[in-house]
Amino acid sequence: MxxxxxxxxxxxxxxxxxxxxxxxxxxxxxxxxxxxxxxxxxxxxxxxxxxxxxxxxxxxxxxxxxxxxxxxxxxxxxxxxxFINIQPIQAGGRLTPEARKAVIAYGDGYSTCDNCRKPFRLDKIEKPSIAEFHTELAEFVGMDQARVVPGARRGFQAVASTLVEKGDTVVVSAFAHYTEFLAVEGAGGVVREAPVNEENVLTAESVAHKIDEVKKETGKLPSLIMIDHFDYLFCNEHDIYGIGKVAQEYGIPFLYNGAYTVGIMPVDGKKLGADFVVGSGHKSMASVAPSGVLATTEEWSDKIFRTTQMVGDVTGRKFGIKEVEFLGCTLMGAPLLSMMASFPYVKERTKHWDEEVRKSNYFLNEFLRIEGNEVLSEFPRKHALSKVDTTNSFDKVAKTHKRRGYFFSDELKKRGIAGEFPGATRSWKLSTYGLSWDQIHYLSDAFLEIAEKYELNIN
Amino acid sequence: MxxxxxxxxxxxxxxxxxxxxxxxxxxxxxxxxxxxxxxxxxxxxxxxxxxxxxxxxxxxxxxxxxxxxxxxxxxxxxxxxxFINIQPIQAGGRLTPEARKAVIAYGDGYSTCDNCRKPFRLDKIEKPSIAEFHTELAEFVGMDQARVVPGARRGFQAVASTLVEKGDTVVVSAFAHYTEFLAVEGAGGVVREAPVNEENVLTAESVAHKIDEVKKETGKLPSLIMIDHFDYLFCNEHDIYGIGKVAQEYGIPFLYNGAYTVGIMPVDGKKLGADFVVGSGHKSMASVAPSGVLATTEEWSDKIFRTTQMVGDVTGRKFGIKEVEFLGCTLMGAPLLSMMASFPYVKERTKHWDEEVRKSNYFLNEFLRIEGNEVLSEFPRKHALSKVDTTNSFDKVAKTHKRRGYFFSDELKKRGIAGEFPGATRSWKLSTYGLSWDQIHYLSDAFLEIAEKYELNIN
CATH class of the missing domain: 1.10.287 (Helix Hairpins)
Structure with missing residues (x-):
C-alpha cells in the first residue's frame, strides 16, 4: 500500500x-x-x-x-x-536531477566562460570539461566531430546554409519536420518530399525515385538529403539504413535527423551512412531548451565547421578560429551544462531503449482493450511516442458530455495524468518515455477506469 | 564591523x-x-x-x-x-534571484510549451505570459515588435540573412564585434569598417564617408549599417544618434547593436533612428545564455519576421505562421523564462544607469591614484566596462615576481576579487557593473592595498 x-x-x-x-x-x-x-x-x-x-x-x-x-x-x-506527464515531446527533454543541479549552479549568463583561454572558443574550454564533452558527444553518435547548437533546427540551418545554393533542391520525407523546410527556405533552396508508403513508412526506393525525378526535372542532383529517422507525425521508423545507402550511391550528402532518437536510443551515424547527425537536447537529451548537437565526419568538418575568412578593411582584424555557421560560440550557458550533467545518464538510458519500447507496447495493448480505440502509428510500436485515435471511444462520450472533449482531460487530471492535448478526443499523441513500470501500470489502469466509468466496452 | x-x-x-x-x-x-x-x-x-x-x-x-x-x-x-566579480562581460548577465528561481522551476526542455495552442508559436503563448513579455520587450527598447533569439548574434544573423545579398556591402564600426562580421559572412556579404577618430570614437562623419566610399567603389549603397553603441574593445560611446541620422539620410537600414546597453541603460530605438535593435540577454539582461532580443519597426517587421512560404510538393503541407529567420520557435525554455523573471528588475535598473557610471568613475579615479596606472577607454567613463593599462605599475612588479603576472591575480583572489584576466598585467578589461557602493569602496581599497604592498607610488 x-x-x-x-x-x-x-x-x-x-x-x-x-x-x-x-x-x-x-x-x-x-x-x-x-x-x-x-x-x-x-x-x-x-x-x-x-x-x-x-x-x-x-x-x-x-x-x-x-x-x-x-x-x-x-x-x-x-x-x-x-502529474504523470504523457505530453508527446516533453518526455525526452525532462531534466535529470543532475541537469537541474547544473542549472542551479551555472544559470548566470556567461557562467561557462570563467576559464575561456586562447583560442577563445566554447568547445575548447577545459574547465568545466566542455572540450571533452564535445569529443564524447561525437563518439556517442558515431561521428568524428560535434558542436552543440541552440536546437536541432540550428543544426539543419548550419548544414543547409553551407550546402544549399539558391535554387538547389533538398529531398526530405513527406513526414519531414517543418524546421527542415525553414532551414532550406532560409538558404534559398527548394524542398521536395519523398512520399511514404501505405504503411506511412519512407522507403529507400521512394527516396531514390525522388532523386531521379529531381535529376530529370532540374538536370541536377539534390544538394542534400535530410531524413527523420522517426517522424513527428506518427513516430514511425523509416528505412534510414537503406536511405543512407541510396545517398551514398548517388553521392549526395545525407543529414540524419535524430531529434527523436539521439539521447534515447543508440545512434551510430557512420554505420547509418550519415554525413551529418543532428540531435535535440530539449527533445531527447534531458536538457534545457534550446539545445542540440550537430555532428559530422572528418570529411565534412572543414566545410561545415569552416572558420571565418573576414578581414577588417581598416583595422586588418581577423577573428581566428570562430566558425561562421555557429557565429563563434553557441551554447555558452546553462543549456550546455544541463546537456553535460545529463550526459552520463543519457548514455546509459539509450542502452535500455528496448525496455522503453516494451513499456510503450504494454500501455498501448491495454489501451486497445477499450473498444473503438486505435493506434494510428505503426504497431507494434518501435518508439515511446505514438499517435492514437479515440474517435470511436472517448470522442463518443465527448459528444454528449457538457464539458465536451475536456471531460477526458478532467478525468486524466483527476487521476494525476497530464500532457494529452486538452479537449482532443479524436486523434492525438502521447509518449510513455521515461515512465517507470509502476507508472505505466497506473497509466494503463487509469485509461481503463475512465472507459469503464463511461461504459465503453473493454475487451 | x-x-x-x-x-x-x-x-x-x-x-x-x-x-x-x-x-x-x-x-x-x-x-x-x-x-x-x-x-x-x-x-x-x-x-x-x-x-x-x-x-x-x-x-x-x-x-x-x-x-x-x-x-x-x-x-x-x-x-x-x-568573489566580487569584475570580469568584463559577466556582470550584466549575472542572474537576479528571480531568474535563478525561474530556472529551477522551468529547467525541463519544453517547459514553456504546456499551454501552446493555435497558432503554435512561442511568442503567442499566454501562460506563462510570453506573449505579453514580447509586447513589453518591444516597448522597452522603443520599437514596435520584438522576438527573443538565442543570443544577439542570432539577431544580427536574422537581419543580415534577410537584407544582405551575395556581394552586398555592410558598413560596421572599426570596433565592430566579430559576430557582426560572421553574420555578414554567412549571408555572403562584404564588411567595410568605418574608422574611429583619434579618441577611439566613431563619428557620424566617418560612417557617411564610408558610405560614400562604398557607393563610389561599387556603384551601390551598402545594404545595411550595423553599429555598436558601446564597443567591446574600449566600451566607448559612439555617436549613435548622428549615425542614425546618416542612415536615414542615405535611406540605409540601420541596426543598433545594444549588446552593451539594452538591459543596463535606457535605449529608445526609434529615437535613435534604428530600424533594428539587438540586445543580449546573457550580456546585459541578467539572463541565461544564449539569449537576446531582436526588435524592429512596423515598417520592417513583415520582412524580418516573414512567415514561411514553403509548401510540401507531395503532401501540400504549409507551416502557418512559423517565421523563416527564427526557424519557428526560438527560446522555448529556461533562458526565456530567466529573461522574463529578471525583466521587472532589469527595467528598473536601467533607470539608475547614471549611478552605475558614477561607481565606475569613482573606482577608476581611485585606480588612477596608483602611479603608472592608465585608463585606455575614454575618460571620464560613460560605462561600467573599461579597459585599463597597468604596464607601468603592476606589470613592473610582475617582471621580477616569481609568479609573474599571476601575482596580481593571487593578490586579488586573496582579497575575494575575481574576473581579471589571469596573469594579465598590461592592458586588460574590467566591469564594475552591478556592484554596490560598499563593494566599490572595497574594490578600490583592495587595488590601493596591493599597490602599497608592492611599493608602488600612490597619489
Whole structure:
C-alpha cells in the first residue's frame, strides 16, 4: 500500500524552500569578502530560521497548498511533480536531477566562460570539461566531430546554409519536420518530399525515385538529403539504413535527423551512412531548451565547421578560429551544462531503449482493450511516442458530455495524468518515455477506469 | 564591523542543500499519484532528516568546506558567491534571484510549451505570459515588435540573412564585434569598417564617408549599417544618434547593436533612428545564455519576421505562421523564462544607469591614484566596462615576481576579487557593473592595498 502524499503541496513546498535558499545565496553574493553587514546578517538569520519550518512542512507531505510565485504573477511550473506527464515531446527533454543541479549552479549568463583561454572558443574550454564533452558527444553518435547548437533546427540551418545554393533542391520525407523546410527556405533552396508508403513508412526506393525525378526535372542532383529517422507525425521508423545507402550511391550528402532518437536510443551515424547527425537536447537529451548537437565526419568538418575568412578593411582584424555557421560560440550557458550533467545518464538510458519500447507496447495493448480505440502509428510500436485515435471511444462520450472533449482531460487530471492535448478526443499523441513500470501500470489502469466509468466496452 | 563569514563554505552548503531538495523533488516526480512506495518513502525521510543538519550548518556560516559535485567531476561554480566579480562581460548577465528561481522551476526542455495552442508559436503563448513579455520587450527598447533569439548574434544573423545579398556591402564600426562580421559572412556579404577618430570614437562623419566610399567603389549603397553603441574593445560611446541620422539620410537600414546597453541603460530605438535593435540577454539582461532580443519597426517587421512560404510538393503541407529567420520557435525554455523573471528588475535598473557610471568613475579615479596606472577607454567613463593599462605599475612588479603576472591575480583572489584576466598585467578589461557602493569602496581599497604592498607610488 502506497503512502498517500499531496504532490502539489510537496512540489510547492520544495520550491518555496529552494527559493528561500536562493534568497540566502543572494545575500552571500552581496556580502563583502570581509563579511556581512548588520542588515545582511539579520536578513540571513531571518531566512535561516524560516527554513526549519519549511523542512518540517516538507516532512509532513501534505497540508494547505498555495501556488508559489517566482516574481509577480509568474508562477512555478509543477507539471512534472504533480502529474504523470504523457505530453508527446516533453518526455525526452525532462531534466535529470543532475541537469537541474547544473542549472542551479551555472544559470548566470556567461557562467561557462570563467576559464575561456586562447583560442577563445566554447568547445575548447577545459574547465568545466566542455572540450571533452564535445569529443564524447561525437563518439556517442558515431561521428568524428560535434558542436552543440541552440536546437536541432540550428543544426539543419548550419548544414543547409553551407550546402544549399539558391535554387538547389533538398529531398526530405513527406513526414519531414517543418524546421527542415525553414532551414532550406532560409538558404534559398527548394524542398521536395519523398512520399511514404501505405504503411506511412519512407522507403529507400521512394527516396531514390525522388532523386531521379529531381535529376530529370532540374538536370541536377539534390544538394542534400535530410531524413527523420522517426517522424513527428506518427513516430514511425523509416528505412534510414537503406536511405543512407541510396545517398551514398548517388553521392549526395545525407543529414540524419535524430531529434527523436539521439539521447534515447543508440545512434551510430557512420554505420547509418550519415554525413551529418543532428540531435535535440530539449527533445531527447534531458536538457534545457534550446539545445542540440550537430555532428559530422572528418570529411565534412572543414566545410561545415569552416572558420571565418573576414578581414577588417581598416583595422586588418581577423577573428581566428570562430566558425561562421555557429557565429563563434553557441551554447555558452546553462543549456550546455544541463546537456553535460545529463550526459552520463543519457548514455546509459539509450542502452535500455528496448525496455522503453516494451513499456510503450504494454500501455498501448491495454489501451486497445477499450473498444473503438486505435493506434494510428505503426504497431507494434518501435518508439515511446505514438499517435492514437479515440474517435470511436472517448470522442463518443465527448459528444454528449457538457464539458465536451475536456471531460477526458478532467478525468486524466483527476487521476494525476497530464500532457494529452486538452479537449482532443479524436486523434492525438502521447509518449510513455521515461515512465517507470509502476507508472505505466497506473497509466494503463487509469485509461481503463475512465472507459469503464463511461461504459465503453473493454475487451 | 562586518560579521565574518566563509563565503566559499556558505556557497557550497547552500548548493548541497539545494541539491538535496532536487533529490526530494525527483522522488515526488517518480511517486505515483496514489503515493510513495515504501522505498521512495524511506529515501524521502532520509533526505528530509539530513536537511535539518544542512540548515544548521548554513546557520553556522563557517566550517569545513568541500567542493560540491553536480555529477562526477563536474563541480559547482561559486565565482559569484565567493568573489566580487569584475570580469568584463559577466556582470550584466549575472542572474537576479528571480531568474535563478525561474530556472529551477522551468529547467525541463519544453517547459514553456504546456499551454501552446493555435497558432503554435512561442511568442503567442499566454501562460506563462510570453506573449505579453514580447509586447513589453518591444516597448522597452522603443520599437514596435520584438522576438527573443538565442543570443544577439542570432539577431544580427536574422537581419543580415534577410537584407544582405551575395556581394552586398555592410558598413560596421572599426570596433565592430566579430559576430557582426560572421553574420555578414554567412549571408555572403562584404564588411567595410568605418574608422574611429583619434579618441577611439566613431563619428557620424566617418560612417557617411564610408558610405560614400562604398557607393563610389561599387556603384551601390551598402545594404545595411550595423553599429555598436558601446564597443567591446574600449566600451566607448559612439555617436549613435548622428549615425542614425546618416542612415536615414542615405535611406540605409540601420541596426543598433545594444549588446552593451539594452538591459543596463535606457535605449529608445526609434529615437535613435534604428530600424533594428539587438540586445543580449546573457550580456546585459541578467539572463541565461544564449539569449537576446531582436526588435524592429512596423515598417520592417513583415520582412524580418516573414512567415514561411514553403509548401510540401507531395503532401501540400504549409507551416502557418512559423517565421523563416527564427526557424519557428526560438527560446522555448529556461533562458526565456530567466529573461522574463529578471525583466521587472532589469527595467528598473536601467533607470539608475547614471549611478552605475558614477561607481565606475569613482573606482577608476581611485585606480588612477596608483602611479603608472592608465585608463585606455575614454575618460571620464560613460560605462561600467573599461579597459585599463597597468604596464607601468603592476606589470613592473610582475617582471621580477616569481609568479609573474599571476601575482596580481593571487593578490586579488586573496582579497575575494575575481574576473581579471589571469596573469594579465598590461592592458586588460574590467566591469564594475552591478556592484554596490560598499563593494566599490572595497574594490578600490583592495587595488590601493596591493599597490602599497608592492611599493608602488600612490597619489
Amino acid at each position: 502506497d503512502e498517500q502524499i499531496n504532490k502539489k503541496y510537496l512540489a510547492n513546498k520544495i520550491f518555496e524552500t529552494q527559493f528561500a535558499l536562493e534568497d540566502l545565496r543572494q545575500i552571500v553574493r552581496q556580502a563583502l569578502p570581509t563579511g556581512m553587514s548588520d542588515e545582511q546578517s539579520a536578513h540571513f538569520s531571518e531566512i535561516v530560521s524560516g527554513l526549519g519550518g519549511l523542512i518540517e512542512e516538507i516532512g509532513a507531505k501534505d497540508g494547505q497548498t498555495h501556488p508559489v510565485s517566482i516574481v509577480g504573477d509568474l508562477m512555478c511550473r509543477t507539471r512534472e511533480e504533480e | 562586518d560579521e565574518q563569514i566563509n563565503k566559499k563554505y556558505l556557497a557550497n552548503k547552500i548548493f548541497e542543500t539545494q541539491f538535496a531538495l532536487e533529490d526530494l523533488r525527483q522522488i515526488v516526480r517518480q511517486a505515483l499519484p496514489t503515493g510513495m512506495s515504501d522505498e521512495q518513502s524511506a529515501h524521502f525521510s532520509e533526505i528530509v532528516s539530513g536537511l535539518g543538519g544542512l540548515i544548521e550548518e548554513i546557520g553556522a556560516k563557517d566550517g569545513q568546506t568541500h567542493p560540491v559535485s553536480i555529477v562526477g567531476d563536474l563541480m559547482c561554480r561559486t565565482r559569484e558567491e565567493e
